[in-house]
Amino acid sequence: MPAFRFHSTRSLVQPMRATLATLQESRIREVANAGMGRGDVLPFWFGESDEPTPQVIRDAAVASLQRGETFYSHNLGLPDLREQVAAYASRLHGAVGMDRIAITSGGVNALMLAMQALLDAGDEVVAVTPVWPNLTAQPVVLGARLRCVPLSPQPDGAWALDMAALLAAITPATRLLVLNAPNNPTGWTLSAQEQCTILAHCRATGTWILADEVYERLYYEPTPNACAPSFLDIAQPDDRLVVVQSFSKSFLMTGWRLGWLVMPPALTPHMGKLVEFNTSCVSVFTQRAGLAALAHEADITPRVVAHMRACRDTLVPLLQALPGVSVAPAKGGMYAFFRLEGQPDSLALAKRLVAEAGLGLAPGVAFADEAEGWLRWCFASQDTGRLAEGVGRLKKWLGL
Amino acid sequence: MPAFRFHSTRSLVQPMRATLATLQESRIREVANAGMGRGDVLPFWFGESDEPTPQVIRDAAVASLQRGETFYSHNLGLPDLREQVAAYASRLHGAVGMDRIAITSGGVNALMLAMQALLDAGDEVVAVTPVWPNLTAQPVVLGARLRCVPLSPQPDGAWALDMAALLAAITPATRLLVLNAPNNPTGWTLSAQEQCTILAHCRATGTWILADEVYERLYYEPTPNACAPSFLDIAQPDDRLVVVQSFSKSFLMTGWRLGWLVMPPALTPHMGKLVEFNTSCVSVFTQRAGLAALAHEADITPRVVAHMRACRDTLVPLLQALPGVSVAPAKGGMYAFFRLEGQPDSLALAKRLVAEAGLGLAPGVAFADEAEGWLRWCFASQDTGRLAEGVGRLKKWLGL
Numbered sequence: 001m002p003a004f005r006f007h008s009t010r011s012l013v014q015p016m017r018a019t020l021a022t023l024q025e026s027r028i029r030e031v032a033n034a035g036m037g038r039g040d041v042l043p044f045w046f047g048e049s050d051e052p053t054p055q056v057i058r059d060a061a062v063a064s065l066q067r068g069e070t071f072y073s074h075n076l077g078l079p080d081l082r083e084q085v086a087a088y089a090s091r092l093h094g095a096v097g098m099d100r101i102a103i104t105s106g107g108v109n110a111l112m113l114a115m116q117a118l119l120d121a122g123d124e125v126v127a128v129t130p131v132w133p134n135l136t137a138q139p140v141v142l143g144a145r146l147r148c149v150p151l152s153p154q155p156d157g158a159w160a161l162d163m164a165a166l167l168a169a170i171t172p173a174t175r176l177l178v179l180n181a182p183n184n185p186t187g188w189t190l191s192a193q194e195q196c197t198i199l200a201h202c203r204a205t206g207t208w209i210l211a212d213e214v215y216e217r218l219y220y221e222p223t224p225n226a227c228a229p230s231f232l233d234i235a236q237p238d239d240r241l242v243v244v245q246s247f248s249k250s251f252l253m254t255g256w257r258l259g260w261l262v263m264p265p266a267l268t269p270h271m272g273k274l275v276e277f278n279t280s281c282v283s284v285f286t287q288r289a290g291l292a293a294l295a296h297e298a299d300i301t302p303r304v305v306a307h308m309r310a311c312r313d314t315l316v317p318l319l320q321a322l323p324g325v326s327v328a329p330a331k332g333g334m335y336a337f338f339r340l341e342g343q344p345d346s347l348a349l350a351k352r353l354v355a356e357a358g359l360g361l362a363p364g365v366a367f368a369d370e371a372e373g374w375l376r377w378c379f380a381s382q383d384t385g386r387l388a389e390g391v392g393r394l395k396k397w398l399g400l
Numbered sequence: 401m402p403a404f405r406f407h408s409t410r411s412l413v414q415p416m417r418a419t420l421a422t423l424q425e426s427r428i429r430e431v432a433n434a435g436m437g438r439g440d441v442l443p444f445w446f447g448e449s450d451e452p453t454p455q456v457i458r459d460a461a462v463a464s465l466q467r468g469e470t471f472y473s474h475n476l477g478l479p480d481l482r483e484q485v486a487a488y489a490s491r492l493h494g495a496v497g498m499d500r501i502a503i504t505s506g507g508v509n510a511l512m513l514a515m516q517a518l519l520d521a522g523d524e525v526v527a528v529t530p531v532w533p534n535l536t537a538q539p540v541v542l543g544a545r546l547r548c549v550p551l552s553p554q555p556d557g558a559w560a561l562d563m564a565a566l567l568a569a570i571t572p573a574t575r576l577l578v579l580n581a582p583n584n585p586t587g588w589t590l591s592a593q594e595q596c597t598i599l600a601h602c603r604a605t606g607t608w609i610l611a612d613e614v615y616e617r618l619y620y621e622p623t624p625n626a627c628a629p630s631f632l633d634i635a636q637p638d639d640r641l642v643v644v645q646s647f648s649k650s651f652l653m654t655g656w657r658l659g660w661l662v663m664p665p666a667l668t669p670h671m672g673k674l675v676e677f678n679t680s681c682v683s684v685f686t687q688r689a690g691l692a693a694l695a696h697e698a699d700i701t702p703r704v705v706a707h708m709r710a711c712r713d714t715l716v717p718l719l720q721a722l723p724g725v726s727v728a729p730a731k732g733g734m735y736a737f738f739r740l741e742g743q744p745d746s747l748a749l750a751k752r753l754v755a756e757a758g759l760g761l762a763p764g765v766a767f768a769d770e771a772e773g774w775l776r777w778c779f780a781s782q783d784t785g786r787l788a789e790g791v792g793r794l795k796k797w798l799g800l
């Protein structure tokens with residue numbers, strides 16, 4: 001027998017990492033669960049369209065399955081897909097080599113892989129909030145220290161970055177800056193000029209930038225490339241920059257779990273190891289679907305974006321017409337983020353709206369403390385009439 | 401401007417975590433890369449059958465895609481699939497509730513999730529080796545400290561556990577014990593009695609057991625349940641035990657990336673959060689394939705296992721007949737692990753066999769230092785004639 005004295009307990013006193021218990025379950029799901037199984041609720045709580053993936057994309061996966069492509073594949077993705085992703089990124093942002101691309105099991109997986117590549121426990125991460133909660137949870141899972149720089153709501157309902165505050169927060173002690181622009185949930189977007197300022201600062205401090213740009217194509221301001229400003233437009237290949245992308249939004253492929261990373265070439269082989277240790281690879285049939293999506297991008301994405309814009313331009317004016325509502329049209333993304341006067345508790349409000357109005361929205365507090373009192377409405381809806389019906393329910397609930 | 405002095409460099413002096421650089425790229429892939437694009441190499445290096453997934457499983461995914469099931473789903477998996485997985489585990493091991501099941505993006509993803517749930521940076525992990533290298537890499541990715549307890553090769557070529565050495569290594573300071581039995585690469589398997597001894601010890605030390613049992617059905621000893629001994633047979637639901645399973649081996653589904661975890665019920669909601677932060681969910685169409693696999697398990701798995709046994713019983717005697725070869729028939733798994741007298745450098749040998757004999761094997765050193773001088777041959781082959789041809793090539797290369 002070993003020489004040490006056995007502890008007396010076998011109960012689950014410490015059932016897991018203490019860190020894990022501090023991670024909040026999604027308060028979006030908390031609201032959605034409250035409405036689960038109720039056919040009379042109009043759900044706008046999750047960040048996905050209610051339109052299935054285009055047939056031509058699904059057909060490519062079906063054909064692959066029928067060919068029997070059911071084996072392991074490359075950690076970094078099919079060479080064909082990496083090449084086509086690089087070509088697509090190059091069309092939007094200037095030359096991006098395929099040696100900078102890794103195919104991942106969705107955008108969130110790309111973010112987790114990037115953080116595993118860059119963060120040791122104890123490292124300092126700066127994040128701009130409000131933001132999709134996964135982005136701030138991942139550093140915590142990895143034992144990093146998180147520091148948030150809040151956007152500020154403006155009188156018109158738009159959110160704005162205080163650049164001086166952000167730059168002051170990023171010091172040589174900052175290992176990683178996490179940014180999501182166009183932003184979920186606020187619709188806030190970085191300008192090219194702001195990206196230049198941030199990149200210059202992070203070059204000086206030696207800080208990595210992790211840019212979640214999955215909404216880049218869902219951008220409603222006039223641009224030459226039909227795309228939001230990207231750090232790829234201004235950075236060099238060997239900058240400390242990792243950009244996360246996804247097929248989910250631009251190709252209506254949320255449920256497929258297919259995304260990619262753009263990174264400095266020197267990082268790519270190491271990312272291949274991390275893919276091996278996390279998921280091994282993405283299914284070949286899913287990657288074939290990605291190839292079909294890119295091959296038909298000119299047909300699919302502009303249609304998706306035009307429809308999203310129509311959704312935004314249906315919903316936002318209807319909301320703006322309600323007394324006590326502050327909301328600005330999002331520059332990018334697929335959300336209306338709004339405040340209702342006299343309703344400071346967004347979780348309680350969202351639950352009441354489910355129960356009393358049959359309207360399913362996400363509570364602002366899910367995204368940051370400073371977003372308390374706000375609600376997120378995903379306007380990605382095949383039928384814009386659903387949006388009008390939702391506003392009608394809100395109006396009725398408000399007694400208007 | 402901030403008050404600190406900027407560092408002068410923006411070059412990639414520290415391009416990523418130092419830890420990441422220490423992780424070895426797969427030496428199996430190093431050998432495979434050496435043979436890439438050479439049609440004259442018979443590959444037995446990877447751990448997968450060359451038989452595509454059964455049609456009935458593929459059909460279920462195709463039908464799901466045709467129905468348009470392309471949306472996000474539950475973090476923990478479709479309730480139907482969790483229920484069927486629980487029923488399957490219960491048939492093999494006694495009652496397992498679906499509140500203990502999480503569906504994951506493959507077995508390796510299940511392992512990574514479990515480690516994220518249990519390991520803080522600096523925690524001590526004990527692993528029994530030789531083992532699939534991902535199992536020892538994952539704790540390192542998470543900043544844990546790894547301590548290996550080696551199996552020992554016996555004169556007949558089988559590998560054996562020194563139980564006293566293992567128990568001595570597991571102290572109250574040990575957060576997690578990682579075990580893979582039936583074992584990749586050695587074929588070593590824990591007996592039920594050994595599992596009882598280990599469980600009792602870990603209960604006393606408060607150590608979690610992470611049991612990778614993905615080869616449980618590929619087991620060739622006589623048993624009442626056509627399954628290797630499992631910790632689930634002997635543990636209580638609230639024991640500090642997490643078992644990892646996969647559809648890959650028993651259902652010929654390597655490329656699908658579909659697996660599951662069995663854990664204490666109290667851990668399950670937290671695992672749901674980790675799934676959200678790692679991959680969000682598994683594609684619904686992939687989960688439908690899993691449901692079809694379980695529905696047809698009685699047709700599929702016994703046939704797969706019988707064929708694997710035929711493969712083992714073809715390959716091992718042929719190898720044993722060669723002078724200078726030590727190899728024992730694996731009790732479980734799908735590998736012949738053998739030593740060739742006078743060949744101490746397995747990586748160099750494996751590369752020479754590719755180049756000079758057209759034979760693709762995995763080098764033992766990929767699995768542990770103590771496996772240096774050994775080679776792993778995956779015998780999962782639709783055509784057992786391929787195995788005989790492979791041995792013929794080895795024989796010729798040996799000048800026999």
